[in-house]
Structure formats: structure tokens, C-alpha cells
Amino acid sequence: MLCRRCNNKIAKKSDILAVPGANGTSGNYVNPHGAIHTTITFSSVKNVVLELELPTLEDTWFPRYAWVIAYCERCYGHLGWKFCLVGGENGNGNGSGEKEDLEFFFGVCAGAVKEEEDTEDTEDEEKEEDYSNENRF
Numbered sequence: 001m002l003c004r005r006c007n008n009k010i011a012k013k014s015d016i017l018a019v020p021g022a023n024g025t026s027g028n029y030v031n032p033h034g035a036i037h038t039t040i041t042f043s044s045v046k047n048v049v050l051e052l053e054l055p056t057l058e059d060t061w062f063p064r065y066a067w068v069i070a071y072c073e074r075c076y077g078h079l080g081w082k083f084c085l086v087g088g089e090n091g092n093g094n095g096s097g098e099k100e101d102l103e104f105f106f107g108v109c110a111g112a113v114k115e116e117e118d119t120e121d122t123e124d125e126e127k128e129e130d131y132s133n134e135n136r137f
Contacts, residue, residue: 001113003047006075010113011045011106019062019083019105026110029061038110039080045106049073055084061107070106080108 001011016025019041026040039061048070055066065083072079084104 001108002116003072003075003077003079004112004114005077006072008047008072008074009116010047010072010079011042011108013115015042015044017041017043017105019102021062027061029107032059037080037107039107040110040113042106042108043102045070045079045108047073048079048106049076050082055082055086057086064101065105067107070108072112077112078109079112080106082106 001013002008003010018025022041026038029037029039031037049072051069051071053068055068057066060067060083062083064085064087066086067081067083070079070082071077082104083106085101
């Protein structure tokens, strides 16, 4: 998946996932201002930077997940959000140890990305760094 504005590589289709409690891998979500966001959920993204704010639970679409805005690191276009699980003694949100709780995931606006043309994966692409687990974004 590429940034629609600048063609920066953002994610692989294989990283699309269904978030526990959601209906499938994408959904339409409405923010407090009435804007509807068709959002695709991913386990991992790259070439993204996060807003320098602490994640918030305010108006979250996913209970127990705080969010922070994510931008393309090349053009700074809004791509979506990183959602981080909060609460619970064991970091699992509800203290129950449920395996379906994800530590984090990304919600990417469907209108902010486009599919890349079918190309064979090269060795260079396999070596690209993935910063999903770092605080960098």
C-alpha cells in the first residue's frame, strides 16, 4: 500500500488484520466532527511518523485502545492512527489475559492509500526497516 499523495510505501497487504471486537478488516468510523473515515486495520506499517502527543482514549473507536495521529514521513499527509492498548495490570486492557488483545495496531484511512502495482518483491524490499515497535511513530 502506498501513500496516495507521494507514493511512499506504507504497508503490505499481508499486514491487514481484523481487530478483535471489530467487524472485519475495515470499517466506517465517525469522529466527533461528523467526518466519516473508512479505515483499514494493519498490524504493521512503515515510513510513518506519529504526532508528538500522548495517545488519548478520548473519542476512541476501539474500547481500551488509545490513539495518536499518524502521518506519511515523506509528505506529512494524514494517513490514520496508531492504536495502543491501555489499562489492566498485565497490559492486556482488562486484566483477564485475553489472547485476542493486541498491544497495538494501525488504522489507515482507505482514501489516504492506494495499492501498488503488482511487482515482484526484491531482496532490497525485504531488507527495508520496519519501525512498528519503536516509539519513532
